[in-house]
Amino acid sequence: MSFLELRNVSKAYGTGSAEVHALANIDLSVDRGALVAVMGPSGSGKSTLLTIAGTLEEPTDGEVTIGGSAVGTMSRNEKARLRRRTIGYVFQDFNLLPGLTAAENVSLPLELDGMRTRRAHAAGMAALEELGIGDRATHYPDELSGGERQRVAIARAVVGERHLLLADEPSGALDSANGEAVMRTILAACHRGVAAVVVTHDAQLASWADRVVFLRDGHVVDQTMPPQSTESLLTPGQSQ
Amino acid sequence: MSVRHALLALLSEEPKYGLKLRQEFEAQTGEVWPLNVGQVYTTLQRLERDGLIESDDAGEDERQKTFRITSGGEAELANWLRTPPDLSLPPRDELVIKILVALHLPGVNVHDVIQLHRRYVVELMQQWTRLKEEEADSDLGFALAVDAELFRLDSVVRWLDTADGRLKRASAEPPTETSSPRPRLRRRVGINR
Numbered sequence: 001m002s003f004l005e006l007r008n009v010s011k012a013y014g015t016g017s018a019e020v021h022a023l024a025n026i027d028l029s030v031d032r033g034a035l036v037a038v039m040g041p042s043g044s045g046k047s048t049l050l051t052i053a054g055t056l057e058e059p060t061d062g063e064v065t066i067g068g069s070a071v072g073t074m075s076r077n078e079k080a081r082l083r084r085r086t087i088g089y090v091f092q093d094f095n096l097l098p099g100l101t102a103a104e105n106v107s108l109p110l111e112l113d114g115m116r117t118r119r120a121h122a123a124g125m126a127a128l129e130e131l132g133i134g135d136r137a138t139h140y141p142d143e144l145s146g147g148e149r150q151r152v153a154i155a156r157a158v159v160g161e162r163h164l165l166l167a168d169e170p171s172g173a174l175d176s177a178n179g180e181a182v183m184r185t186i187l188a189a190c191h192r193g194v195a196a197v198v199v200t201h202d203a204q205l206a207s208w209a210d211r212v213v214f215l216r217d218g219h220v221v222d223q224t225m226p227p228q229s230t231e232s233l234l235t236p237g238q239s240q
Numbered sequence: 241m242s243v244r245h246a247l248l249a250l251l252s253e254e255p256k257y258g259l260k261l262r263q264e265f266e267a268q269t270g271e272v273w274p275l276n277v278g279q280v281y282t283t284l285q286r287l288e289r290d291g292l293i294e295s296d297d298a299g300e301d302e303r304q305k306t307f308r309i310t311s312g313g314e315a316e317l318a319n320w321l322r323t324p325p326d327l328s329l330p331p332r333d334e335l336v337i338k339i340l341v342a343l344h345l346p347g348v349n350v351h352d353v354i355q356l357h358r359r360y361v362v363e364l365m366q367q368w369t370r371l372k373e374e375e376a377d378s379d380l381g382f383a384l385a386v387d388a389e390l391f392r393l394d395s396v397v398r399w400l401d402t403a404d405g406r407l408k409r410a411s412a413e414p415p416t417e418t419s420s421p422r423p424r425l426r427r428r429v430g431i432n433r
């Protein structure tokens with residue numbers, strides 16, 4: 001069984017004539033170590049899929065399991081612990097806490113989980129350094145550029161011993177070099193055994209994934225085949 | 241890719257044998273554009289015919305010849321580096337034509353055709369990215385060439401996404417009769433009707 005599984009998940013918002021079917025019969029499995037990208041036009045249900053996979057919303061229908069446990073049967077406390085310990089989120093609007101510095105934002109989840117302040121701070125700093133913003137550690141969110149805020153949010157999501165990383169447009173405000181740094185960071189987390197789902201409409205980012213799933217009007221319409229050998233790229237006559 | 245000018249550039253460093261040129265060409269382009277020996281010698285012959293390079297007369301065997309750039313070759317190279325490639329005319333892109341054809345064929349869902357090509361291009365991009373991930377750190381020329389390829393493919397995906405959205409909106413609200421773009425412009429972007 002995969003670390004994250006969505007089985008026949010549907011989500012409807014509103015009722016009657018205002019009803020919106022944001023997701024319909026979604027099946028998705030993500031193993032530990034795997035990076036899955038979800039692509040699709042605006043409104044196709046990408047964020048909805050992530051919030052449901054992250055236990056922040058409940059599906060109207062279907063089942064989500066994380067690490068073998070069915071989310072639907074968990075108590076509020078169990079879900080809260082799962083979110084704190086196991087899942088790292090990068091939201092579309094970053095959700096940094098305004099009263100905390102960049103470093104404090106990153107180390108907070110570790111401290112909430114009982115880690116000593118000094119150790120949590122060191123882990124947080126390491127994650128910020130990896131993303132090239134170690135020198136911004138003592139800045140508050142409103143003193144950071146959009147791209148820097150984004151990288152703080154990513155550092156916060158990968159720090160510690162998370163097993164599931166869910167990122168919504170993790171490179172929205174970044175230029176392509178920093179977008180690549182973000183994907184390398186996420187990939188490094190996957191190599192440590194994290195299962196990751198990245199939502200993006202940027203094909204260059206998606207191309208870092210092992211598998212790309214295409215959403216349209218709440219349905220999975222297609223996905224890429226398992227990675228092929230790269231030999232074909234280098235065969236004479238094949239290049240355009 | 242102009243093999244001609246790439247060879248001139250390599251010869252502007254110092255005189256070289258044909259085989260060495262091939263080796264250096266492939267190394268500098270990160271082996272993204274493989275080049276066969278025949279291609280190298282045909283190109284060298286033409287360059288010599290045009291007076292852009294010359295060779296010492298080491299008999300009939302091309303492999304023994306050393307090639308050097310002439311002053312005419314230096315001038316040609318300098319000129320080429322600074323001449324913008326012709327990007328003003330849209331290429332007759334095969335993919336664009338396929339989508340335009342799919343649009344008018346009965347029984348074909350153009351969105352399915354778009355998705356099929358989108359997936360194919362993204363799979364290609366995955367392969368390039370994997371190469372970059374594995375090897376680019378050690379080879380700057382390779383990383384630059386792969387980036388260029390990824391940006392080119394990325395623009396194809398973006399066009400497909402835009403086409404998808406435009407077609408979806410168009411089918412939601414059928415077009416009102418407006419004057420169509422001038423025939424010459426339509427021809428220029430490759431639309432015949």
Ligand SMILES: Nc1ncnc2c1ncn2[C@@H]1O[C@H](COP(=O)(O)OP(=O)(O)OP(=O)(O)O)[C@@H](O)[C@H]1O
Pocket residue numbers: 013014020021022040041042043044045046047048049
């Ligand atoms: N809380 C909500 N109440 C009602 N409708 C909602 C709610 N959240 C999302 N929707 C609707 O569900 C659909 C899917 O939304 P979602 O946010 O998942 O799209 P998305 O693919 O993330 O789009 P984007 O690329 O613009 O972020 C949309 O039609 C949206 O309007």
Ligand SMILES: [Mg+2]
Pocket residue numbers: 046047048092168
């Ligand atoms: Mg969204």
